[in-house]
Amino acid sequence: METIRIRTRPPYRISVEPGLLQHSGEMLKTLFSSGTRITILVSETPGKHYLETLENNLKAAGFDCLAFSVPPGEKRKNLQTVSELYDALINAGMDRSDCILALGGGRVGDIAGFCAATLYRGIPFVQVPTTLLAQVDASVGGKTGVNHEKAKNLIGAFYQPRTVLIDPELLRTLDMRERVSGFAEVLKYGFIADAALLETCITRRDAILNAEDLLLLTDIICRSVRIKARIVEKDERESGLRMLLNFGHSIGHAIEKASGYALRHGEALLIGMDAALRLSIRFAGLAPESQARFSAFLNALPRPRTDLQLSPEILIDNLRYDKKNKNRQTRFVLLRAPGKTLIRDDIPQTAIREILETLL
Ligand SMILES: NC(=O)c1ccc[n+]([C@@H]2O[C@H](COP(=O)([O-])OP(=O)(O)OC[C@H]3O[C@@H](n4cnc5c(N)ncnc54)[C@H](O)[C@@H]3O)[C@@H](O)[C@H]2O)c1
Numbered sequence: 001m002e003t004i005r006i007r008t009r010p011p012y013r014i015s016v017e018p019g020l021l022q023h024s025g026e027m028l029k030t031l032f033s034s035g036t037r038i039t040i041l042v043s044e045t046p047g048k049h050y051l052e053t054l055e056n057n058l059k060a061a062g063f064d065c066l067a068f069s070v071p072p073g074e075k076r077k078n079l080q081t082v083s084e085l086y087d088a089l090i091n092a093g094m095d096r097s098d099c100i101l102a103l104g105g106g107r108v109g110d111i112a113g114f115c116a117a118t119l120y121r122g123i124p125f126v127q128v129p130t131t132l133l134a135q136v137d138a139s140v141g142g143k144t145g146v147n148h149e150k151a152k153n154l155i156g157a158f159y160q161p162r163t164v165l166i167d168p169e170l171l172r173t174l175d176m177r178e179r180v181s182g183f184a185e186v187l188k189y190g191f192i193a194d195a196a197l198l199e200t201c202i203t204r205r206d207a208i209l210n211a212e213d214l215l216l217l218t219d220i221i222c223r224s225v226r227i228k229a230r231i232v233e234k235d236e237r238e239s240g241l242r243m244l245l246n247f248g249h250s251i252g253h254a255i256e257k258a259s260g261y262a263l264r265h266g267e268a269l270l271i272g273m274d275a276a277l278r279l280s281i282r283f284a285g286l287a288p289e290s291q292a293r294f295s296a297f298l299n300a301l302p303r304p305r306t307d308l309q310l311s312p313e314i315l316i317d318n319l320r321y322d323k324k325n326k327n328r329q330t331r332f333v334l335l336r337a338p339g340k341t342l343i344r345d346d347i348p349q350t351a352i353r354e355i356l357e358t359l360l
């Protein structure tokens with residue numbers, strides 16, 4: 001089993017192994033005493049596939065188990081849902097020594113983590129992420145929260161879990177769009193910090209996306225988690241270094257929003273990274289042959305070719321509201337070469353517009 005220590009305050013471990021779901025009870029016994037009540041918050045599809053196995057396993061290890069479902073849809077990731085969950089948890093007699101466990105993708109992880117951070121001013125929290133995106137990104141770093149009508153993730157808290165159990169085998173039931181969406185984040189880690197990971201992604205693309213080779217999946221998940229962990233440890237509260245994780249995200253977010261969220265986050269990120277690579281030739285000295293090769297790879301990944309009707313004006317307007325802006329200038333994370341980044345906030349609007357025009 002691979003174990004990654006996360007040196008945040010408080011520190012914790014992320015464990016990665018195919019089949020780990022079947023050992024979740026044993027794993028949690030090292031952290032919680034027998035008889036602890038573990039309340040599982042779960043969404044529909046992961047619940048259908050994995051809840052029974054998880055519950056049986058936890059009960060066999062001596063835990064008292066309870067499960068509540070989180071309603072489907074990103075629209076329900078809001079304070080109303082949190083409030084309903086507080087009611088359910090309080091009515092079930094939850095106390096401060098009990099634990100909340102999130103079984104699901106990033107959405108369930110964010111909601112469950114926020115409930116855990118706030119109920120009784122904080123109760124123990126465990127994550128069992130079930131999407132590639134949640135395994136390599138959302139479950140690492142301690143960000144929890146919900147959306148506000150005005151924008152995504154406006155309400156939240158930094159709250160570290162007691163542990164994260166990652167079972168790559170769970171990705172076998174995930175549909176291709178979700179796999180590609182998570183894969184985009186893995187590619188991002190390759191671009192910003194690990195040229196060898198990027199090459200593995202390029203040469204083993206199909207084996208990764210088909211979730212055939214669980215050892216390969218374990219390897220790319222661990223490498224991704226380590227990169228995010230090392231960045232988050234140095235910048236727990238998002239004051240600087242975490243900015244690197246935003247590679248491809250400024251334009252990616254603008255596209256995701258302009259599509260009315262018809263594109264998954266990672267699908268929009270593929271386009272955003274393509275744009276960042278193109279800007280990198282002129283503003284970071286990236287070799288044009290590298291850009292051409294990487295952009296071709298990003299564009300060949302399966303994603304819906306819908307008529308998105310995106311105009312550069314709408315995207316530029318969306319860029320103005322990027323949370324990472326400084327003095328109203330969009331900050332771009334660019335690449336000098338794979339694994340070597342450069343942050344620039346002085347890119348002229350005309351250059352951004354030109355790139356957007358070539359993309360759309
Ligand atoms: N906290 C963070 O640092 C962070 C980082 C990135 C994203 N996020 C948040 O994560 C959310 C996106 O996460 P996501 O991409 O995991 O999406 P998601 O949680 O919405 O899950 C995507 C879909 O996959 C289904 N699913 C989940 N696991 C499955 C499995 N094993 N088999 C079959 N189907 C499965 C779900 O039911 C859902 O329909 C957003 O709300 C985003 O804001 C948070």
Ligand SMILES: [Zn+2]
Nearest residue numbers: 185249265269
């Ligand atoms: Zn992202």
